[in-house]
Amino acid sequence: MSSKKINFNNTNIKISAGFLKQVPKDLPHVVFSGRSNVGKSTLINKLTNQNKLARTSSSPGKTVTLNFFDADKTFYLVDLPGYGYAKRSETERKKWSDLVEGYFRNYSEHIKLVVQLVDLKVGPTEDDLNMLDYMDNYGLDYVIIATKADKLNKTNKEKNLSELKSDNPDHEVIAFSSLSGEGVSEARGYISGIIRGL
Ligand SMILES: Nc1nc2c(ncn2[C@@H]2O[C@H](COP(=O)(O)OP(=O)(O)O)[C@@H](O)[C@H]2O)c(=O)[nH]1
Ligand SMILES: [Mg+2]
Secondary structure, three states: OOOOOOOOOOEEEEEEEOOHHHOOOOOOEEEEEOEOOOOHHHHHHHHOOOOOOOOOOOOOOOOOOEEEEEEOOOEEEEEOOOEOOOOOOHHHHHHHHHHHHHHHHHOOOOEEEEEEEEEOOOOOOHHHHHHHHHHHHHOOOEEEEEEOHHHOOHHHHHHHHHHHHHHOOOOOEEEOOOOOOOOHHHHHHHHHHHHHOO
């Protein structure tokens, strides 16, 4: 890869894939994973300076598609459908696991990084911990983004952050707030480093 700076603003929707065979294979993937409502779409919009690229929705978990955005013709940002959405029907749950597990199984060589979102106030849920285990077991590289950092006071923020860090000593943990913009340039820098290092 060249050392050219990645222009995150130059990001466009490539495809909303409801089927595995639609997954694009021409560029490396950076996957955004986390439970519904943790802030995946918001983070993608902040990283790319676009308000409506990845939809942020008040009815989370509605769509079961893998959304691919090409970033500067260099890599794909992949917005996964969130897990842990209680109101999902049995049929939708099955569709979720077929699609997401099938994606991780079949496209692992394309996945260069998983950006794992954890709500900094809520802390890691059981589903989050399962996801971290899964990535450890399958050797997927990941960075943890602790979202909604603005919802905590300074003391609790530092406390929860240092817990996340000490529980995940081998991984970068970045605090993020869509309100203050904290963590945005750090996250861009981390992703760029991975992509440029390929
Ligand atoms: N206060 C605050 N709210 C956030 C932040 N990030 C996301 N949200 C809100 O959390 C809700 C869910 O965000 P969304 O991006 O749709 O989550 P997704 O389901 O993971 O894609 C929305 O109402 C967002 O405005 C943040 O950093 N701070
Ligand atoms: Mg979303």
